[in-house]
Structure formats: structure tokens, C-alpha cells
Amino acid sequence: MTDLLELAIAGLMSGLVIGLAALAVTLVFGIARFANAATGDTMTLGAYATLGGTAATGSLIAGGAIGILAGAAAGVIAYATVFRKLERRSPVAALLASIGVGFVIRAGLGLVYGHGQQVFQLPLVRPWRVWGIRIQPTDLEIAAAALATLAAVFLILHATPIGRQMRAVADDPDLARVSGIAPRRVMIALWALAGGVAAVAGCLLGIKTVVAPEMGWDMLLPAFAAAILGGIGHPVGAVVAGVLLGIAQETATPWVGFTYKIALSFAVLLLVLLVRPRGLFGRIEGVR
Amino acid sequence: MSIDRRQTLAGLAGTLALPLLGRSAFAQGAGTFRIGALNPVTGSGSPYGTGMQKMILAAAEMVNAAGGAGGRMFEVFAEDTQTNPQAAVLAAKKLIEINKVQAILGTWASGVSLAVIPLTNDAGAILMHTSGAPALSVAPSNAKGLGYRFQATNDRFGRAFAEIAQKEGFKRPATMAFNNASGIGNTEGFRKAWEAKGGKVLEAVVYEPNQPSYRAELQKVLAAKPDVIVTGSYLADTTIILREWFQTGDATRWIIPGWAANPDLVKALGPDVTEGLFSVDSISNEEAPSFQMYDAAYRKAVGQPGLSNVYGAMTWDMVVTLALAMEAAGPGADVAAINAKMRDVANPGGTKVYSFAEGKAALKAGKINYEGASSILDFDAAGDVTPDFGVSVISKGKIERRYVTKI
Numbered sequence: 169m170t171d172l173l174e175l176a177i178a179g180l181m182s183g184l185v186i187g188l189a190a191l192a193v194t195l196v197f198g199i200a201r202f203a204n205a206a207t208g209d210t211m212t213l214g215a216y217a218t219l220g221g222t223a224a225t226g227s228l229i230a231g232g233a234i235g236i237l238a239g240a241a242a243g244v245i246a247y248a249t250v251f252r253k254l255e256r257r258s259p260v261a262a263l264l265a266s267i268g269v270g271f272v273i274r275a276g277l278g279l280v281y282g283h284g285q286q287v288f289q290l291p292l293v294r295p296w297r298v299w300g301i302r303i304q305p306t307d308l309e310i311a312a313a314a315l316a317t318l319a320a321v322f323l324i325l326h327a328t329p330i331g332r333q334m335r336a337v338a339d340d341p342d343l344a345r346v347s348g349i350a351p352r353r354v355m356i357a358l359w360a361l362a363g364g365v366a367a368v369a370g371c372l373l374g375i376k377t378v379v380a381p382e383m384g385w386d387m388l389l390p391a392f393a394a395a396i397l398g399g400i401g402h403p404v405g406a407v408v409a410g411v412l413l414g415i416a417q418e419t420a421t422p423w424v425g426f427t428y429k430i431a432l433s434f435a436v437l438l439l440v441l442l443v444r445p446r447g448l449f450g451r452i453e454g455v456r
Numbered sequence: 457m458s459i460d461r462r463q464t465l466a467g468l469a470g471t472l473a474l475p476l477l478g479r480s481a482f483a484q485g486a487g488t489f490r491i492g493a494l495n496p497v498t499g500s501g502s503p504y505g506t507g508m509q510k511m512i513l514a515a516a517e518m519v520n521a522a523g524g525a526g527g528r529m530f531e532v533f534a535e536d537t538q539t540n541p542q543a544a545v546l547a548a549k550k551l552i553e554i555n556k557v558q559a560i561l562g563t564w565a566s567g568v569s570l571a572v573i574p575l576t577n578d579a580g581a582i583l584m585h586t587s588g589a590p591a592l593s594v595a596p597s598n599a600k601g602l603g604y605r606f607q608a609t610n611d612r613f614g615r616a617f618a619e620i621a622q623k624e625g626f627k628r629p630a631t632m633a634f635n636n637a638s639g640i641g642n643t644e645g646f647r648k649a650w651e652a653k654g655g656k657v658l659e660a661v662v663y664e665p666n667q668p669s670y671r672a673e674l675q676k677v678l679a680a681k682p683d684v685i686v687t688g689s690y691l692a693d694t695t696i697i698l699r700e701w702f703q704t705g706d707a708t709r710w711i712i713p714g715w716a717a718n719p720d721l722v723k724a725l726g727p728d729v730t731e732g733l734f735s736v737d738s739i740s741n742e743e744a745p746s747f748q749m750y751d752a753a754y755r756k757a758v759g760q761p762g763l764s765n766v767y768g769a770m771t772w773d774m775v776v777t778l779a780l781a782m783e784a785a786g787p788g789a790d791v792a793a794i795n796a797k798m799r800d801v802a803n804p805g806g807t808k809v810y811s812f813a814e815g816k817a818a819l820k821a822g823k824i825n826y827e828g829a830s831s832i833l834d835f836d837a838a839g840d841v842t843p844d845f846g847v848s849v850i851s852k853g854k855i856e857r858r859y860v861t862k863i
Contacts, residue, residue, distance in 0.1 A: 282502070284502055284720060285691060286724075287695065292703055294703065295704065295705060376669060377692070383666075387666075418671075426661060426673055430664060
């Protein structure tokens with residue numbers, strides 16, 4: 169039983185990272201209406217910027233802030249240079265362009281930092297024992313960072329004017345426009361937000377694993393899976409689905425083994441989509 | 457976009473004409489022999505790939521400076537495998553079909569070599585690699601005998617691991633393998649050798665790449681209470697696994713292949729986590745004059761000692777052996793004739809030589825036996841070599857060689 173609980177905790181931690189990445193995917197999908205394949209590489213960029221910022225300032229918090237700014241800037245630049253031009257084209261054009269944007273980011277990082285791995289040099293600590301269950305202090309910090317990010321995103325979406333405007337555009341772009349909402353400002357805010365969230369996800373993934381140019385790209389498939397499972401375009405759904413997939417994968421390993429745990433998360437995805445084609449939280453018509 | 461019949465026909469005709477164009481534009485000059493340097497410049501082989509490629513270029517330059525091999529000069533086309541089979545296959549296709557290379561040198565990961573060797577076989581080209589997967593020794597991969605391995609097979613690595621585990625007095629080993637031919641080859645080789653010694657492997661876990669965490673895998677292995685964990689792993693996954701292992705507070709020892717337990721691992725994890733790890737690698741032929749030459753070339757091209765890249769010595773030897781075989785086969789020999797001479801110039805039974813120039817001169821007098829920089833380089837029937845293994849222990853952040861094991 170404690171074994172299973174520890175597996176669930178490990179899954180929860182992986183799931184939070186996947187959930188944040190899925191949140192970045194789903195934000196863009198809800199408003200710009202395409203699956204942004206550059207999300208993974210924006211994560212990577214955020215991780216490298218955080219590493220650089222941490223080295224420069226000596227503080228992981230300040231480094232993280234620099235990482236978030238870099239991710240947000242990358243989002244806005246990608247929008248201004250690529251996705252704005254494709255706004256009225258089919259989503260497939262934007263999807264393909266986003267693969268290209270991701271490639272440019274990945275190759276650029278490879279050129280600047282090389283392809284070797286880098287790591288966050290954080291002190292390694294022994295776990296606490298709570299009723300026989302091992303709890304890692306770093307896990308709590310990672311979870312706190314993830315939850316703070318989620319809280320910030322939901323505050324922005326639901327308690328600020330720009331957030332309301334974003335949701336209005338997500339609902340009905342034309343109605344939003346005739347109501348006097350400037351779509352340009354909304355899109356810039358959206359890309360900055362999605363870029364920042366991706367950067368946090370990348371930074372947390374980097375702390376858990378190693379930082380390398382391909383790290384974010386490799387996470388794209390689970391992130392897409394979680395975004396779809398949660399009901400595409402639904403922010404809460406993305407996070408919940410990420411956590412669900414993470415926990416399902418890890419706790420299933422005693423029965424399905426480690427090779428098939430990835431397949432298992434796709435089996436879960438298939439099942440849910442069979443029963444609820446719009447995903448866990450999705451409504452028939454987009455986001456609200 | 458819609459394509460009408462006329463455009464389709466024109467397009468097809470154009471495609472049909474392409475090979476003709478290729479042939480006329482890239483006809484092979486009589487005085488050159490084209491080789492591909494297909495190395496892991498990026499991806500998980502990147503700590504070694506650049507050095508490997510530079511050594512192919514340096515050795516080819518050296519052969520050309522010595523007047524070429526069999527009357528021909530090497531022309532090298534360099535490509536990156538990205539340590540990724542798909543990318544490597546595209547690069548190999550380009551090397552074979554467009555650059556018309558007759559040998560590809562220096563593929564590193566097993567998955568890459570296994571993907572590339574069908575292409576070189578079909579083209580009748582030689583593939584020289586540094587991969588470990590046992591499958592590369594036998595048919596179908598090496599059905600034509602055109603594949604040469606300059607590294608120990610994973611099976612031999614596994615045997616070396618078993619020797620070391622016995623020598624160090626471990627009784628309860630478990631294994632963790634990255635899910636590919638190389639990772640599983642290591643741990644399976646270990647299991648076979650360990651069971652042959654009458655031992656038993658308590659737990660064998662195979663894990664997937666690119667996971668955000670390996671805690672579940674570790675939990676399974678540690679539940680068996682092993683006294684040592686033997687891995688078939690790479691740098692990134694080893695970094696994550698060891699960090700998570702250290703955080704569990706468990707005190708198991710580790711035996712890890714040298715391509716994963718290298719200075720980058722120590723840099724990433726620090727001295728506390730890496731204290732007492734065994735790092736096992738095949739070692740270069742460090743005392744030989746051929747190694748001195750390679751070392752000088754490596755320092756010149758990369759700015760680091762040759763010892764830092766055991767694969768650099770292997771790619772250096774690839775060019776030298778190929779050149780000696782070309783020299784032995786004589787001017788204008790085709791790939792089959794050159795291939796037939798590979799063992800003649802490298803295996804025992806002739807004058808020992810340590811460089812291309814020396815070998816070229818000695819070939820005029822009779823048989824030669826090239827003693828390489830990477831190993832004494834004697835190919836068995838499967839095209840495999842048997843290097844020695846260096847056993848290092850990481851102590852206070854330094855990787856210190858303790859002894860050499862022969863299998």
C-alpha cells in the first residue's frame with residue numbers, strides 16, 4: 169500500500185509538469201485555435217533561461233522569473249513574426265508553422281548551449297518519512313511552484329479585464345470584436361501567458377530531470393494527450409488530465425510494467441474519448 | 457492545390473531523369489575513394505561525436521599526406537546521426553545515393569547502426585561502427601560480412617561487469633536497462649555471465665527513455681534489496697536515476713558503463729552522489745605508438761587528451777585499417793576486394809605496424825598486423841574486436857582507474 173502511494177506521488181509530480189505543459193497547449197488552442205507544437209521547445213527555452221538567470225543572479229527564484237519572461241517573450245515574438253500572418257488561414261497552416269518555430273528554437277538552443285546536458289545544481293536532500301511514506305522536500309517545492317502558477321493563470325483569466333477579454337475572444341472572436349475588444353492586445357497577452365506557463369513547465373521538468381535541447385520536444389506528446397483528455401481549450405481540464413495521466417501511468421506499473429506504461433496513458437485517453445468525445449471537461453462548443 | 461495530369465507527368469519525368477543527372481554530375485574520379493563520416497554530433501552521443509568526426513578527417517588527411525591508399529585519396533563527407541535512427545537513415549541515404557560513398561564510418565548508438573547497416577549492405581558498402589548490440593555481429597545485419605565493430609559488444613561488456621561484480625564480492629545484483637538493443641544487451645550479457653558463475657539476478661528492470669521521473673522503476677529494483685545495481689544506460693537517464701536514488705537514502709552500489717558514468721555525470725551530480733560508483737569502459741591501446749599518434753592528432757584537433765574520448769581512437773583506427781586494406785588490395789580494387797583484406801592487415805600473422813605510413817611500407821615486404829590506437833584490433837569471424845576493460849571508481853568527484861580486466 170505504501171508502495172502504491174509512493175508511486176502515486178511520483179505520478180502526481182510528473183503529472184503536474186505534464187499538466188502545466190498541457191495548460192500552455194490548451195490556452196493557445198482555446199483562443200488562437202490551433203495545436204501549438206512549439207510549446208515543448210518554449211519549455212526548453214524557459215529551462216535554459218532559468219539556468220542562465222540562476223547562474224547570473226545566484227537565486228533560483230530570480231532565475232525562474234527570468235525564465236518566465238523569456239518564455240513570454242518567445243511566445244510574443246513567435247506570434248508577431250509567424251502566427252499573426254497565419255491568423256485567417258486554416259489551423260493546419262499554423263500547426264505546421266509551429267513545428268517550424270519549435271525547430272528554430274531547438275536548433276538555436278543547440279547552437280548556443282551545445283547538445284550536452286546541463287543540470288540545476290540544487291542541494292540533494294533525504295526524504296521525510298510520514299507514516300512510512302517517503303516524501304521528498306523538493307517535490308513539495310515543485311508542487312508549490314506548479315500550484316502558484318495555476319493560481320496566477322486562473323486569476324489572470326477570471327479576475328482581470330484582459331482575462332475576461334481573452335475568454336470573450338475564445339468564445340466568439342467576431343462578437344468580441346464588435347463589442348470593442350481589440351484582438352491584437354488579447355493575442356499578445358495570450359501568447360505571453362502561454363509562453364510563461366510553458367517556461368514554468370520547462371523549468372520544473374529541468375529541475376526534475378536534465379536540461380537538454382530536446383527535453384521539451386520529447387514532452388509534447390504527453391502534453392497533447394493531456395490537453396485532449398481534459399477537453400481541448402479547457403484550462404482546468406488540461407491540468408486535471410495531466411495529473412490523472414501521470415498517476416495512472418505510475419500506479420499501473422506493478423501490473424503493466426515500465427515499457428507499457430506510456431501506452432497505458434493512451435489507452436486511458438482512448439477510453440475517455442470513446443465515452444466522452446469532448447474530453448473530461450470540454451463542452452461541445454469550445455471554451456468559456 | 458490541385459495537380460492535373462500534365463503536371464503529374466512532367467513531375468514524374470523529372471524524377472526519372474534525376475538519377476541520370478546524379479550519375480553524370482557526381483561520377484567518381486579514378487583517384488578518389490569516398491567515405492562517409494556519420495557520427496553522433498548531436499543527441500546523447502554528442503559528448504563523443506564531434507571528436508569522432510574530427511579524427512576521421514584527421515586520419516584521412518594523414519593517409520592522403522602519405523600518398524593515399526592503393527593509389528587513391530580519401531574524400532570525406534561528414535554527416536550527423538543526431539543519435540537518432542531516423543535522422544541517421546536519411547543521412548546514410550544521402551551519403552550513399554548522392555555522395556556515392558563506399559564506406560560509412562563511425563556510427564555510435566546501436567539503434568543507429570542497426571538502422572544504417574541494411575542500407576550499406578544493399579549498396580555493397582562497408583560499415584564501421586562503435587555500437588554494442590550483439591545483433592550487429594550476425595545475419596541479417598552482418599550477413600554480407602561488411603560490418604566491422606571497433607567497440608566491445610554489449611555481451612562482452614556484460615561479461616566484464618560480471619567479472620567485476622565477482623571480484624568486488626557482490627552477491628545480490630539487480631539490473632536496470634534503457635529499452636534499446638544496447639542497454640538490454642549489457643544487462644542480458646551480465647545475466648548470462650553471472651548465471652554461468654552460479655549466481656542469480658534478483659531483479660531486472662527495463663525502462664523507457666525521456667521520462668520525467670524514474671522513481672517507480674527504482675522502487676521496483678530497490679524492493680529486491682540488491683547490493684549492487686548493474687546498468688545498461690546513457691548519461692541523461694543515469695543522471696536522473698542516480699539523483700532519485702540518492703534521494704531515497706538507499707546505499708546500494710552501482711556498476712555503470714563508462715559512456716554514462718563519465719566526467720559529465722560527476723559534474724551534474726556532484727561528489728556525494730557519485731561516491732563509490734564503478735565506471736567500466738573498454739580502454740584504448742594506451743601504451744601503443746599508434747595511440748601516441750592518435751593522441752597527438754586529438755590534442756591538435758579537439759584540444760583535449762586522446763584519453764578523454766575512447767571512440768575517437770576507434771574512428772581513427774577505422775580510417776587507418778580501411779586505408780591499409782585498400783593498400784593491400786592494390787590500385788583500383790572494388791569494395792569486395794578491399795573488404796577481403798581487412799583481417800589480413802589487422803589480425804596476427806604479420807609484421808606489427810602502428811601507423812598507415814609504416815604499414816604501407818611494410819606491405820611491400822609482406823604481411824602486416826596493424827595494432828590500433830583503440831585496441832590491438834583483431835577481428836573475429838563476426839567482425840568484432842575484444843578490447844580490455846578499465847574499471848574505475850569515482851572517489852571525491854574524480855574518476856580513478858583501479859585495474860584492467862581482460863575477458
